Amino acid sequence: MTTRELGRAEAEALLLDQIGQHSGGIRHTLSAFDAKSATTAWLAAWRGIEEFINIPMFGLDDMDVVRQLLAVRLDGLPMPMARVREMLSAELAPTVIDRFVQTLTMAFAIGNGFRMHGLEGGEELRTVAGAVGYFQSRRRQMVALLYCMPGYCTGTQSVATLDALNQFLPVVENSCVGLTSLYRHLIMARIHDDFVLTVGPHWCHGNHFLETLNEMFLEPERVAITEVARDRVDMAKLQQCLPLPKGQIFSAAELCNDLMHMEASYAEFELGKTAFGPMARFIASCCQHVRNDYYIEISSADLRGLMVLCGLSTVAQRRLVYGGASFEEAVNSFAPFINVGRTAVTTVTLLSRFAYSWKTFCLNKIKRFQIRSGFIFEEEVKKALAQQGFVIANIKRIERQEFDVVATKDGVIYNVQCKNNLLDLARMEENSKLFARYNVRLDKYYADALRKEEGREELLRTKLGLSVVKHIVLSKFPVATKNLRVMAFREISQFSSRFAG
Numbered sequence: 001m002t003t004r005e006l007g008r009a010e011a012e013a014l015l016l017d018q019i020g021q022h023s024g025g026i027r028h029t030l031s032a033f034d035a036k037s038a039t040t041a042w043l044a045a046w047r048g049i050e051e052f053i054n055i056p057m058f059g060l061d062d063m064d065v066v067r068q069l070l071a072v073r074l075d076g077l078p079m080p081m082a083r084v085r086e087m088l089s090a091e092l093a094p095t096v097i098d099r100f101v102q103t104l105t106m107a108f109a110i111g112n113g114f115r116m117h118g119l120e121g122g123e124e125l126r127t128v129a130g131a132v133g134y135f136q137s138r139r140r141q142m143v144a145l146l147y148c149m150p151g152y153c154t155g156t157q158s159v160a161t162l163d164a165l166n167q168f169l170p171v172v173e174n175s176c177v178g179l180t181s182l183y184r185h186l187i188m189a190r191i192h193d194d195f196v197l198t199v200g201p202h203w204c205h206g207n208h209f210l211e212t213l214n215e216m217f218l219e220p221e222r223v224a225i226t227e228v229a230r231d232r233v234d235m236a237k238l239q240q241c242l243p244l245p246k247g248q249i250f251s252a253a254e255l256c257n258d259l260m261h262m263e264a265s266y267a268e269f270e271l272g273k274t275a276f277g278p279m280a281r282f283i284a285s286c287c288q289h290v291r292n293d294y295y296i297e298i299s300s301a302d303l304r305g306l307m308v309l310c311g312l313s314t315v316a317q318r319r320l321v322y323g324g325a326s327f328e329e330a331v332n333s334f335a336p337f338i339n340v341g342r343t344a345v346t347t348v349t350l351l352s353r354f355a356y357s358w359k360t361f362c363l364n365k366i367k368r369f370q371i372r373s374g375f376i377f378e379e380e381v382k383k384a385l386a387q388q389g390f391v392i393a394n395i396k397r398i399e400r401q402e403f404d405v406v407a408t409k410d411g412v413i414y415n416v417q418c419k420n421n422l423l424d425l426a427r428m429e430e431n432s433k434l435f436a437r438y439n440v441r442l443d444k445y446y447a448d449a450l451r452k453e454e455g456r457e458e459l460l461r462t463k464l465g466l467s468v469v470k471h472i473v474l475s476k477f478p479v480a481t482k483n484l485r486v487m488a489f490r491e492i493s494q495f496s497s498r499f500a501g
Protein backbone atom coordinates (compact mmCIF):
# COMPACT_ATOMS: atom_id res chain seq x y z
CA MET A 1 0.00 0.00 0.00
CA THR A 2 1.57 3.26 -1.14
CA THR A 3 1.42 6.28 1.16
CA ARG A 4 2.87 9.76 0.89
CA GLU A 5 3.35 12.68 3.24
CA LEU A 6 2.34 16.20 2.26
CA GLY A 7 3.52 19.40 3.87
CA ARG A 8 1.23 22.23 4.85
CA ALA A 9 0.80 24.01 1.49
CA GLU A 10 0.50 20.85 -0.60
CA ALA A 11 -1.89 19.34 1.93
CA GLU A 12 -4.14 22.40 1.87
CA ALA A 13 -4.33 22.29 -1.94
CA LEU A 14 -5.25 18.60 -1.89
CA LEU A 15 -7.84 19.06 0.85
CA LEU A 16 -9.57 21.89 -1.00
CA ASP A 17 -9.69 19.75 -4.15
CA GLN A 18 -11.13 16.80 -2.23
CA ILE A 19 -13.69 19.02 -0.50
CA GLY A 20 -14.92 20.14 -3.91
CA GLN A 21 -15.10 16.55 -5.16
CA HIS A 22 -16.97 15.27 -2.10
CA SER A 23 -19.45 18.17 -2.19
CA GLY A 24 -20.06 17.54 -5.86
CA GLY A 25 -20.40 13.82 -5.21
CA ILE A 26 -23.24 14.34 -2.73
CA ARG A 27 -25.11 16.56 -5.18
CA HIS A 28 -24.52 14.17 -8.09
CA THR A 29 -25.62 11.06 -6.18
CA LEU A 30 -28.80 12.64 -4.86
CA SER A 31 -29.71 14.14 -8.25
CA ALA A 32 -31.00 10.78 -9.48
CA PHE A 33 -33.75 10.54 -6.86
CA ASP A 34 -37.24 11.94 -6.54
CA ALA A 35 -37.27 14.50 -3.72
CA LYS A 36 -40.55 13.50 -2.07
CA SER A 37 -39.91 9.75 -1.89
CA ALA A 38 -36.27 10.23 -0.87
CA THR A 39 -37.19 12.64 1.93
CA THR A 40 -40.05 10.44 3.16
CA ALA A 41 -37.90 7.30 3.14
CA TRP A 42 -34.94 8.99 4.84
CA LEU A 43 -37.18 10.47 7.56
CA ALA A 44 -38.51 6.97 8.27
CA ALA A 45 -34.97 5.59 8.40
CA TRP A 46 -33.96 8.47 10.66
CA ARG A 47 -36.77 7.60 13.07
CA GLY A 48 -35.51 4.03 13.24
CA ILE A 49 -31.94 5.20 13.84
CA GLU A 50 -32.95 7.64 16.58
CA GLU A 51 -34.91 4.90 18.34
CA PHE A 52 -32.06 2.43 17.84
CA ILE A 53 -29.72 4.85 19.67
CA ASN A 54 -32.11 5.75 22.46
CA ILE A 55 -33.63 2.34 23.31
CA PRO A 56 -30.51 0.92 25.04
CA MET A 57 -29.50 4.33 26.41
CA PHE A 58 -32.81 5.60 27.84
CA GLY A 59 -35.71 3.38 26.78
CA LEU A 60 -35.18 0.33 29.00
CA ASP A 61 -35.27 0.06 32.79
CA ASP A 62 -33.86 -3.47 33.04
CA MET A 63 -30.08 -3.08 32.98
CA ASP A 64 -29.53 -6.79 32.41
CA VAL A 65 -31.57 -6.52 29.22
CA VAL A 66 -29.56 -3.45 28.18
CA ARG A 67 -26.27 -5.32 28.63
CA GLN A 68 -27.54 -8.33 26.69
CA LEU A 69 -28.88 -6.13 23.92
CA LEU A 70 -25.66 -4.15 23.50
CA ALA A 71 -23.68 -7.39 23.28
CA VAL A 72 -25.70 -8.79 20.35
CA ARG A 73 -23.36 -9.57 17.43
CA LEU A 74 -24.04 -8.12 13.99
CA ASP A 75 -21.24 -9.88 12.13
CA GLY A 76 -22.42 -13.48 12.13
CA LEU A 77 -25.31 -15.74 11.23
CA PRO A 78 -27.97 -16.51 12.23
CA MET A 79 -29.14 -13.13 13.59
CA PRO A 80 -30.92 -13.63 16.96
CA MET A 81 -34.03 -11.66 15.97
CA ALA A 82 -36.45 -13.75 18.07
CA ARG A 83 -34.24 -13.23 21.14
CA VAL A 84 -34.06 -9.47 20.52
CA ARG A 85 -37.84 -9.24 20.22
CA GLU A 86 -38.21 -11.20 23.45
CA MET A 87 -35.80 -8.87 25.29
CA LEU A 88 -37.72 -5.77 24.21
CA SER A 89 -41.27 -7.07 24.49
CA ALA A 90 -41.73 -6.30 28.19
CA GLU A 91 -41.09 -2.56 27.87
CA LEU A 92 -41.66 -1.43 24.27
CA ALA A 93 -44.63 -1.25 21.91
CA PRO A 94 -44.71 -3.76 19.02
CA THR A 95 -44.28 -1.04 16.37
CA VAL A 96 -41.15 0.27 18.14
CA ILE A 97 -39.74 -3.25 18.32
CA ASP A 98 -40.45 -3.74 14.61
CA ARG A 99 -38.48 -0.59 13.74
CA PHE A 100 -35.60 -1.63 16.01
CA VAL A 101 -35.37 -5.05 14.38
CA GLN A 102 -35.57 -3.48 10.93
CA THR A 103 -32.72 -1.08 11.71
CA LEU A 104 -30.77 -3.97 13.27
CA THR A 105 -31.18 -6.00 10.09
CA MET A 106 -30.03 -3.11 7.92
CA ALA A 107 -27.03 -2.46 10.22
CA PHE A 108 -26.06 -6.12 9.83
CA ALA A 109 -26.21 -5.98 6.02
CA ILE A 110 -24.52 -2.60 5.70
CA GLY A 111 -21.77 -3.56 8.16
CA ASN A 112 -20.94 -6.60 6.05
CA GLY A 113 -20.88 -4.44 2.93
CA PHE A 114 -18.65 -1.81 4.55
CA ARG A 115 -16.18 -4.43 5.75
CA MET A 116 -16.09 -6.02 2.30
CA HIS A 117 -15.09 -2.65 0.79
CA GLY A 118 -12.72 -1.66 3.58
CA LEU A 119 -14.79 1.26 4.90
CA GLU A 120 -14.03 2.36 8.45
CA GLY A 121 -17.61 2.10 9.67
CA GLY A 122 -17.62 -1.63 9.08
CA GLU A 123 -15.63 -2.37 12.23
CA GLU A 124 -18.04 -0.38 14.38
CA LEU A 125 -21.04 -2.25 13.02
CA ARG A 126 -20.06 -5.59 14.58
CA THR A 127 -22.24 -5.32 17.71
CA VAL A 128 -25.33 -3.39 18.77
CA ALA A 129 -23.14 -1.30 21.10
CA GLY A 130 -20.81 -0.47 18.22
CA ALA A 131 -23.75 0.35 15.93
CA VAL A 132 -25.20 2.72 18.55
CA GLY A 133 -21.88 4.59 18.69
CA TYR A 134 -21.61 4.54 14.91
CA PHE A 135 -25.02 6.12 14.40
CA GLN A 136 -24.47 8.61 17.23
CA SER A 137 -21.23 9.86 15.70
CA ARG A 138 -22.89 10.42 12.31
CA ARG A 139 -26.12 12.07 13.44
CA ARG A 140 -25.04 15.49 12.28
CA GLN A 141 -24.16 14.26 8.78
CA MET A 142 -27.38 12.26 8.45
CA VAL A 143 -29.50 15.30 9.29
CA ALA A 144 -27.43 17.38 6.85
CA LEU A 145 -28.20 14.87 4.10
CA LEU A 146 -31.91 15.28 4.88
CA TYR A 147 -31.60 19.05 4.51
CA CYS A 148 -29.94 18.60 1.11
CA MET A 149 -32.58 16.26 -0.33
CA PRO A 150 -35.32 18.73 -1.36
CA GLY A 151 -32.83 20.79 -3.36
CA TYR A 152 -30.46 18.10 -4.60
CA CYS A 153 -32.99 15.35 -5.49
CA THR A 154 -34.11 16.46 -8.95
CA GLY A 155 -34.53 13.05 -10.63
CA THR A 156 -37.33 10.53 -10.94
CA GLN A 157 -35.96 7.45 -9.16
CA SER A 158 -38.26 6.53 -6.29
CA VAL A 159 -36.89 5.39 -2.92
CA ALA A 160 -38.68 2.67 -0.96
CA THR A 161 -38.75 3.10 2.80
CA LEU A 162 -36.99 -0.20 3.43
CA ASP A 163 -34.23 0.73 0.98
CA ALA A 164 -33.34 4.17 2.40
CA LEU A 165 -30.38 3.08 4.53
CA ASN A 166 -28.99 0.98 1.68
CA GLN A 167 -29.22 3.92 -0.69
CA PHE A 168 -28.06 6.77 1.50
CA LEU A 169 -25.86 5.50 4.35
CA PRO A 170 -22.95 4.89 1.93
CA VAL A 171 -23.32 8.56 0.88
CA VAL A 172 -23.11 9.56 4.53
CA GLU A 173 -20.06 7.36 5.09
CA ASN A 174 -18.15 8.12 1.88
CA SER A 175 -18.93 11.78 1.30
CA CYS A 176 -20.63 13.43 4.30
CA VAL A 177 -18.36 12.08 7.03
CA GLY A 178 -15.47 12.47 4.61
CA LEU A 179 -16.26 16.16 4.15
CA THR A 180 -16.36 16.77 7.89
CA SER A 181 -12.98 15.05 8.26
CA LEU A 182 -11.48 17.01 5.35
CA TYR A 183 -12.55 20.30 6.90
CA ARG A 184 -10.99 19.27 10.24
CA HIS A 185 -7.71 18.57 8.44
CA LEU A 186 -7.96 21.89 6.59
CA ILE A 187 -8.40 23.75 9.87
CA MET A 188 -5.35 22.02 11.32
CA ALA A 189 -3.31 22.85 8.22
CA ARG A 190 -4.22 26.52 8.64
CA ILE A 191 -3.37 26.53 12.35
CA HIS A 192 -0.19 24.47 12.65
CA ASP A 193 3.00 25.32 10.73
CA ASP A 194 4.26 21.75 11.07
CA PHE A 195 1.07 20.13 9.76
CA VAL A 196 1.70 16.94 7.76
CA LEU A 197 -0.98 14.98 5.93
CA THR A 198 -0.32 11.29 5.38
CA VAL A 199 -2.28 10.13 2.33
CA GLY A 200 -3.18 6.54 1.40
CA PRO A 201 -5.19 5.11 -1.50
CA HIS A 202 -8.56 5.75 0.18
CA TRP A 203 -7.75 7.68 3.36
CA CYS A 204 -5.72 10.51 4.87
CA HIS A 205 -4.57 11.28 8.41
CA GLY A 206 -3.06 14.47 9.81
CA ASN A 207 -0.48 14.80 12.58
CA HIS A 208 -2.81 17.22 14.40
CA PHE A 209 -6.48 16.65 15.17
CA LEU A 210 -9.30 18.54 16.89
CA GLU A 211 -12.25 16.70 18.43
CA THR A 212 -15.15 19.14 18.64
CA LEU A 213 -17.92 17.03 20.20
CA ASN A 214 -18.44 15.83 23.74
CA GLU A 215 -18.37 12.18 24.79
CA MET A 216 -22.04 11.72 23.82
CA PHE A 217 -21.28 13.23 20.38
CA LEU A 218 -23.08 16.43 21.42
CA GLU A 219 -21.85 19.94 20.78
CA PRO A 220 -20.44 21.67 23.86
CA GLU A 221 -22.46 24.48 25.42
CA ARG A 222 -21.85 26.94 28.20
CA VAL A 223 -24.30 25.26 30.58
CA ALA A 224 -25.88 21.97 29.52
CA ILE A 225 -29.27 21.17 31.03
CA THR A 226 -27.65 18.29 32.92
CA GLU A 227 -25.27 20.75 34.62
CA VAL A 228 -28.01 22.84 36.24
CA ALA A 229 -28.10 22.23 39.99
CA ARG A 230 -31.35 20.62 41.13
CA ASP A 231 -32.05 23.38 43.65
CA ARG A 232 -32.03 25.87 40.76
CA VAL A 233 -34.81 24.06 38.88
CA ASP A 234 -38.28 25.60 39.21
CA MET A 235 -40.21 22.45 40.09
CA ALA A 236 -43.55 24.29 39.89
CA LYS A 237 -43.08 24.61 36.13
CA LEU A 238 -42.89 20.82 35.85
CA GLN A 239 -46.25 20.13 37.48
CA GLN A 240 -48.00 20.35 34.11
CA CYS A 241 -45.84 17.73 32.42
CA LEU A 242 -47.86 15.42 30.20
CA PRO A 243 -48.08 11.63 30.64
CA LEU A 244 -46.01 9.78 28.07
CA PRO A 245 -47.48 7.05 25.85
CA LYS A 246 -46.45 3.62 27.10
CA GLY A 247 -43.79 1.78 25.16
CA GLN A 248 -42.86 4.70 22.88
CA ILE A 249 -39.43 6.33 22.65
CA PHE A 250 -40.49 9.66 21.13
CA SER A 251 -43.81 11.48 21.19
CA ALA A 252 -45.40 14.91 20.98
CA ALA A 253 -46.00 14.75 24.73
CA GLU A 254 -42.29 14.21 25.36
CA LEU A 255 -41.47 17.20 23.13
CA CYS A 256 -43.84 19.43 25.11
CA ASN A 257 -42.33 18.16 28.36
CA ASP A 258 -38.83 18.96 27.02
CA LEU A 259 -39.91 22.57 26.53
CA MET A 260 -41.16 22.75 30.12
CA HIS A 261 -37.95 21.18 31.43
CA MET A 262 -35.89 23.81 29.62
CA GLU A 263 -37.89 26.69 31.08
CA ALA A 264 -37.76 25.10 34.56
CA SER A 265 -34.02 24.38 34.44
CA TYR A 266 -33.09 27.90 33.34
CA ALA A 267 -35.77 29.66 35.39
CA GLU A 268 -33.19 31.82 37.21
CA PHE A 269 -32.46 33.48 33.85
CA GLU A 270 -36.20 33.83 33.06
CA LEU A 271 -35.80 31.86 29.85
CA GLY A 272 -39.55 31.90 29.25
CA LYS A 273 -39.54 35.70 29.05
CA THR A 274 -36.95 35.72 26.26
CA ALA A 275 -37.56 34.85 22.62
CA PHE A 276 -37.70 31.24 23.82
CA GLY A 277 -41.23 31.81 25.18
CA PRO A 278 -42.92 32.50 21.81
CA MET A 279 -40.88 29.72 20.22
CA ALA A 280 -42.02 27.23 22.85
CA ARG A 281 -45.64 28.19 22.15
CA PHE A 282 -45.03 27.77 18.43
CA ILE A 283 -43.48 24.32 18.83
CA ALA A 284 -46.31 23.19 21.11
CA SER A 285 -48.80 24.43 18.51
CA CYS A 286 -47.00 22.39 15.83
CA CYS A 287 -47.79 19.27 17.85
CA GLN A 288 -51.45 19.69 16.89
CA HIS A 289 -50.39 18.60 13.39
CA VAL A 290 -48.51 15.48 14.55
CA ARG A 291 -49.01 12.20 12.71
CA ASN A 292 -48.14 8.81 14.17
CA ASP A 293 -46.88 10.74 17.22
CA TYR A 294 -43.71 11.61 15.31
CA TYR A 295 -44.14 13.28 11.89
CA ILE A 296 -45.43 16.81 11.43
CA GLU A 297 -46.56 18.12 8.04
CA ILE A 298 -48.08 21.53 7.51
CA SER A 299 -48.58 23.62 4.40
CA SER A 300 -45.99 26.36 3.94
CA ALA A 301 -48.75 28.98 4.05
CA ASP A 302 -50.19 27.63 7.32
CA LEU A 303 -46.69 27.45 8.79
CA ARG A 304 -46.10 31.13 8.09
CA GLY A 305 -49.47 31.97 9.63
CA LEU A 306 -48.65 29.97 12.78
CA MET A 307 -45.32 31.77 13.11
CA VAL A 308 -47.05 35.16 12.99
CA LEU A 309 -49.80 34.03 15.38
CA CYS A 310 -47.20 32.98 17.96
CA GLY A 311 -45.39 36.31 17.66
CA LEU A 312 -42.09 35.00 16.29
CA SER A 313 -39.51 37.55 15.21
CA THR A 314 -38.11 37.63 11.68
CA VAL A 315 -34.87 36.09 12.97
CA ALA A 316 -36.79 33.25 14.59
CA GLN A 317 -38.85 32.60 11.48
CA ARG A 318 -35.74 32.40 9.30
CA ARG A 319 -34.16 29.82 11.58
CA LEU A 320 -37.15 27.49 11.48
CA VAL A 321 -37.06 26.50 7.81
CA TYR A 322 -33.88 25.28 6.13
CA GLY A 323 -32.96 27.52 3.22
CA GLY A 324 -29.33 26.68 2.53
CA ALA A 325 -27.87 25.56 -0.78
CA SER A 326 -24.74 23.61 0.22
CA PHE A 327 -23.69 20.75 2.45
CA GLU A 328 -21.55 23.18 4.47
CA GLU A 329 -24.70 25.14 5.37
CA ALA A 330 -26.70 21.95 5.95
CA VAL A 331 -24.25 20.36 8.36
CA ASN A 332 -24.36 23.45 10.60
CA SER A 333 -28.11 24.04 10.53
CA PHE A 334 -30.59 23.26 13.29
CA ALA A 335 -33.67 24.24 11.28
CA PRO A 336 -36.43 21.73 12.06
CA PHE A 337 -38.49 22.21 8.89
CA ILE A 338 -37.66 21.41 5.27
CA ASN A 339 -39.88 22.37 2.36
CA VAL A 340 -40.97 19.49 0.13
CA GLY A 341 -43.05 21.10 -2.58
CA ARG A 342 -45.62 23.28 -0.81
CA THR A 343 -45.45 21.31 2.41
CA ALA A 344 -43.17 21.94 5.40
CA VAL A 345 -42.06 18.68 7.01
CA THR A 346 -40.42 17.93 10.36
CA THR A 347 -40.43 15.45 13.26
CA VAL A 348 -40.72 15.74 17.03
CA THR A 349 -37.00 14.91 17.35
CA LEU A 350 -35.96 17.63 14.89
CA LEU A 351 -38.14 20.13 16.76
CA SER A 352 -36.57 19.06 20.06
CA ARG A 353 -33.09 19.41 18.56
CA PHE A 354 -33.96 22.91 17.38
CA ALA A 355 -35.50 23.87 20.74
CA TYR A 356 -32.26 23.06 22.57
CA SER A 357 -30.31 25.09 20.01
CA TRP A 358 -32.73 28.02 20.28
CA LYS A 359 -32.57 27.84 24.08
CA THR A 360 -28.79 28.23 23.89
CA PHE A 361 -29.11 31.11 21.41
CA CYS A 362 -31.47 32.96 23.78
CA LEU A 363 -29.41 32.31 26.91
CA ASN A 364 -26.15 33.45 25.33
CA LYS A 365 -27.65 36.92 24.86
CA ILE A 366 -28.21 37.30 28.62
CA LYS A 367 -25.29 38.95 30.40
CA ARG A 368 -26.14 37.36 33.75
CA PHE A 369 -26.12 33.93 32.14
CA GLN A 370 -22.70 34.61 30.63
CA ILE A 371 -21.35 35.44 34.09
CA ARG A 372 -23.14 32.64 35.96
CA SER A 373 -22.11 30.06 33.39
CA GLY A 374 -18.50 30.60 34.42
CA PHE A 375 -19.27 29.82 38.06
CA ILE A 376 -21.35 26.78 37.07
CA PHE A 377 -18.44 25.54 34.97
CA GLU A 378 -16.09 25.91 37.94
CA GLU A 379 -18.44 23.79 40.08
CA GLU A 380 -18.50 21.09 37.39
CA VAL A 381 -14.69 21.08 37.35
CA LYS A 382 -14.53 20.81 41.16
CA LYS A 383 -16.88 17.81 41.16
CA ALA A 384 -14.90 16.08 38.41
CA LEU A 385 -11.57 16.62 40.18
CA ALA A 386 -12.94 15.48 43.54
CA GLN A 387 -14.03 12.22 41.90
CA GLN A 388 -10.41 11.71 40.80
CA GLY A 389 -9.03 12.07 44.32
CA PHE A 390 -8.12 15.77 44.33
CA VAL A 391 -8.80 17.84 47.42
CA ILE A 392 -10.51 21.10 46.48
CA ALA A 393 -9.02 24.04 48.38
CA ASN A 394 -11.43 26.65 49.74
CA ILE A 395 -9.69 29.47 47.91
CA LYS A 396 -11.33 32.20 45.85
CA ARG A 397 -9.07 35.15 46.64
CA ILE A 398 -5.62 35.67 48.09
CA GLU A 399 -4.62 39.29 48.70
CA ARG A 400 -7.44 40.42 46.36
CA GLN A 401 -6.20 38.10 43.60
CA GLU A 402 -8.91 35.76 42.29
CA PHE A 403 -8.48 32.07 41.47
CA ASP A 404 -10.92 29.75 39.68
CA VAL A 405 -10.26 26.23 41.03
CA VAL A 406 -7.37 25.28 43.28
CA ALA A 407 -6.86 21.64 44.20
CA THR A 408 -4.16 19.53 45.80
CA LYS A 409 -3.06 15.93 45.42
CA ASP A 410 0.04 14.12 46.74
CA GLY A 411 1.64 17.35 47.89
CA VAL A 412 1.16 19.24 44.60
CA ILE A 413 -0.97 22.33 44.02
CA TYR A 414 -3.10 22.37 40.85
CA ASN A 415 -4.18 25.86 39.82
CA VAL A 416 -6.91 25.42 37.21
CA GLN A 417 -8.09 28.32 35.08
CA CYS A 418 -11.62 27.58 33.79
CA LYS A 419 -12.25 29.20 30.41
CA ASN A 420 -15.77 29.29 28.99
CA ASN A 421 -15.03 31.16 25.77
CA LEU A 422 -17.87 30.54 23.29
CA LEU A 423 -16.83 28.74 20.11
CA ASP A 424 -18.98 28.73 16.97
CA LEU A 425 -18.34 25.33 15.44
CA ALA A 426 -20.25 26.32 12.28
CA ARG A 427 -17.25 28.38 11.22
CA MET A 428 -15.21 25.23 10.67
CA GLU A 429 -17.02 24.48 7.42
CA GLU A 430 -18.55 27.84 6.54
CA ASN A 431 -15.45 29.99 7.11
CA SER A 432 -12.44 27.86 7.97
CA LYS A 433 -9.98 30.78 7.71
CA LEU A 434 -11.95 32.79 10.29
CA PHE A 435 -12.18 29.77 12.58
CA ALA A 436 -8.44 29.21 12.32
CA ARG A 437 -7.67 32.86 13.14
CA TYR A 438 -9.97 32.77 16.17
CA ASN A 439 -8.37 29.54 17.37
CA VAL A 440 -4.87 31.04 17.11
CA ARG A 441 -5.98 34.07 19.16
CA LEU A 442 -7.60 31.79 21.76
CA ASP A 443 -4.47 29.65 22.00
CA LYS A 444 -2.34 32.76 22.58
CA TYR A 445 -4.82 34.04 25.18
CA TYR A 446 -4.59 30.76 27.09
CA ALA A 447 -0.79 30.82 26.95
CA ASP A 448 -0.80 34.38 28.32
CA ALA A 449 -3.17 33.28 31.10
CA LEU A 450 -0.77 30.51 32.12
CA ARG A 451 2.16 32.94 32.23
CA LYS A 452 0.09 35.25 34.41
CA GLU A 453 -0.61 32.43 36.85
CA GLU A 454 3.07 31.53 37.02
CA GLY A 455 3.77 35.12 38.07
CA ARG A 456 1.59 34.82 41.15
CA GLU A 457 2.11 31.20 42.16
CA GLU A 458 3.99 32.25 45.31
CA LEU A 459 0.61 33.30 46.76
CA LEU A 460 -0.55 29.68 46.52
CA ARG A 461 2.68 28.28 47.96
CA THR A 462 2.44 30.55 50.99
CA LYS A 463 -1.27 29.91 51.51
CA LEU A 464 -1.12 26.11 51.24
CA GLY A 465 2.41 25.46 52.48
CA LEU A 466 3.36 23.38 49.44
CA SER A 467 6.22 24.08 47.05
CA VAL A 468 5.15 22.53 43.72
CA VAL A 469 2.49 24.32 41.65
CA LYS A 470 1.08 23.17 38.32
CA HIS A 471 -0.97 25.58 36.21
CA ILE A 472 -3.61 24.25 33.80
CA VAL A 473 -6.20 25.87 31.54
CA LEU A 474 -9.42 23.89 31.23
CA SER A 475 -11.48 25.04 28.25
CA LYS A 476 -15.21 24.29 28.08
CA PHE A 477 -14.99 24.49 24.29
CA PRO A 478 -12.34 22.66 22.23
CA VAL A 479 -9.22 24.46 21.04
CA ALA A 480 -6.48 23.26 18.70
CA THR A 481 -3.21 23.68 20.56
CA LYS A 482 0.22 22.17 21.11
CA ASN A 483 0.20 23.53 24.65
CA LEU A 484 0.22 20.47 26.90
CA ARG A 485 -1.18 22.52 29.79
CA VAL A 486 -4.42 23.30 27.93
CA MET A 487 -7.16 20.68 28.18
CA ALA A 488 -10.70 20.56 26.77
CA PHE A 489 -13.41 19.84 29.33
CA ARG A 490 -14.54 16.81 27.31
CA GLU A 491 -11.25 15.20 28.44
CA ILE A 492 -11.72 15.99 32.15
CA SER A 493 -11.80 12.28 33.06
CA GLN A 494 -8.14 12.13 31.98
CA PHE A 495 -7.05 15.06 34.19
CA SER A 496 -5.40 12.97 36.91
CA SER A 497 -3.56 10.61 34.57
CA ARG A 498 -2.36 13.51 32.43
CA PHE A 499 -1.25 15.97 35.08
CA ALA A 500 -0.87 13.94 38.29
CA GLY A 501 0.21 10.56 36.87
